[in-house]
Amino acid sequence: MIESSGKGFNGRSAANGFRAVHYSEADHLYRNIGLFADTVLFEYSYPDGQMQLSSNARGQLDLEALEHFFVKHRDNAPKAGEIQSFEICLGKMGEPYHWCCCKLCAKWGEDGKQPVSLMGKLQDISKLKKREEQLMLQSTKDGLTGVYNKTAFEYRVEKKMKGGKKGWLCMIDIDNFKEINDSFGHPAGDRILEQIGAVLCQLFPEPDLIGRVGGDEFVVFTSTSDVHQRAKDFLEQVERIVPEEEGRLSASIGIVTCTGMHRDDYQELFSQADRAMYRAKTSGKNRIAFLHNDPWIMT
The missing domain is CATH 3.30.70.270 (Reverse transcriptase/Diguanylate cyclase domain)
Known part of the structure; x- marks a missing residue:
């Protein structure tokens, strides 16, 4: 997770023309999330392209790569009541990247045709992946x-x-x-x-x-x-x-x-x-x- 800036920002979005990022410092639901430095909670809204991130996301996430994932995943969003779990790799071409374990659920519109938002958590598993690679190398x-x-x-x-x-x-x-x-x-x-x-x-x-x-x-x-x-x-x-x-x-x-x-x-x-x-x-x-x-x- 490599975004160098630690502040929220507004910027252009390829998907919606506008992006807003908000780090939820005041939300009591996220108050203790900082105890888990490798885990970030998020919600992404499709109508306005706004990302809500737990405060410990500062300085950890490549926001552009994360939004690209949200936009691309819209057509494969979890169904109502379903939770998807998978591994993704976030990072920019030519720069350090991080492996994350992602657990994801979605809110759906009343017509049930398009997801309104994605919610979930990202856990950095880069060290685990590196250890797996070392063990794989040792085994072969x-x-x-x-x-x-x-x-x-x-x-x-x-x-x-x-x-x-x-x-x-x-x-x-x-x-x-x-x-x-x-x-x-x-x-x-x-x-x-x-x-x-x-x-x-x-x-x-x-x-x-x-x-x-x-x-x-x-x-x-x-x-x-x-x-x-x-x-x-x-x-x-x-x-x-x-x-x-x-x-x-x-x-x-x-x-x-x-x-x-x-x-x-x-x-x-x-x-x-x-x-x-x-x-x-x-x-x-x-x-x-x-x-x-x-x-x-x-x-």
């Missing part, structure tokens, strides 16, 4: 690397597969990662995983999908045809993450094809990619095993 992203966690990655790949999306699933495992943790400590191992995640995000930007499915295991789903070249680029960049005097880092990658057919199953695709990755690892590590149209390609 890996806390260390910032890529999708296993469940979120699987859900998004399955959605693409159900939509008939063709592509490739890459299973990536860091070679000898336990030895790195044992030699340099887990904090060093975590820093390496963070860098691995950053390299993957650079090489496989959206709409490609990247997930972490184990301690040192990552998965990538991409629909671009240069997947093999980008996998090779990844192996080259991984080697540069750990300075030569502190050891050598490498990865093994298994890649399988997603045909986009309805019979494709994510778990089966994941299992094939895992077997391909294991084949790369048992063939000497630091390489790519590519299963495409049945024959194996090892690089």
Whole structure:
């Protein structure tokens, strides 16, 4: 709620040609509303475009955005005796905005054809929305690397597969990662995983999908045809993450094809990619095993 002025004002209205705003300081019904700083009571009259607002609305509301909502909502006003409850976003384009929970009822004219006024309350829920976004992010992203966690990655790949999306699933495992943790400590191992995640995000930007499915295991789903070249680029960049005097880092990658057919199953695709990755690892590590149209390609 962002109107900077704290005073009532008169001004032109696109809907009625005139707007009047009155903050109801004297009304005893609103006397204690100031105790609830995030809740504003209102009434909007359609015949004269006048807004009645509880006094704690000063400095909180973008009045133009609020009136635009009233005018737009006229055709969807609650019926007599009905209360509507919903969330709205108030603010001007390019400026900070606020999420509000709105409870709304209406007075209707005698003919019952048009609402005479809207009454209700607005409660600022911006902090709640921000917290919901944080929780949503935590529920889908890996806390260390910032890529999708296993469940979120699987859900998004399955959605693409159900939509008939063709592509490739890459299973990536860091070679000898336990030895790195044992030699340099887990904090060093975590820093390496963070860098691995950053390299993957650079090489496989959206709409490609990247997930972490184990301690040192990552998965990538991409629909671009240069997947093999980008996998090779990844192996080259991984080697540069750990300075030569502190050891050598490498990865093994298994890649399988997603045909986009309805019979494709994510778990089966994941299992094939895992077997391909294991084949790369048992063939000497630091390489790519590519299963495409049945024959194996090892690089």
